[in-house]
Amino acid sequence: FLISIPVLSAARPRMDDGTCPSKQNWMEGQDETLICSARGNPPPHLECTKDGEIFPTGVPRPVTRAHSGTYRCLATNSLGTDIRNVTVWVHCEWGWGSWVVLVVSRGPGGS
DSSP: OOOOOOOOOOEEEEOOTTTSOSEEEEETTSEEOOOOOOEEESOOEEEEEETTEEOOSSOOEEOOGGGOEEEEEEEEETTEEEEEEEEEEEEBTTBSSOOOOOOOOOOTTOO
């Protein structure tokens, strides 16, 4: 008797907005996760860094403003490498890092 076994073709690593969104919004004080994964065959090794330090993906971490910035994710297998930059914005009590301008006007007489 015959058994049919599907064969997966070899593929270099690939990351896109579906597997590794290039823009992510986090909330200060909450536990957030850097969302990034890669496809490929053989399965790629994925490593993300921020400012040269390894930052784990898929692991919830309490967020501070220091987490905002650009993360560099590198997926590698025997067929190649894919690199993706991920920008993380941290929303804090004062907004997304924008400035608030308060305009004060005085009535007639300047008092």
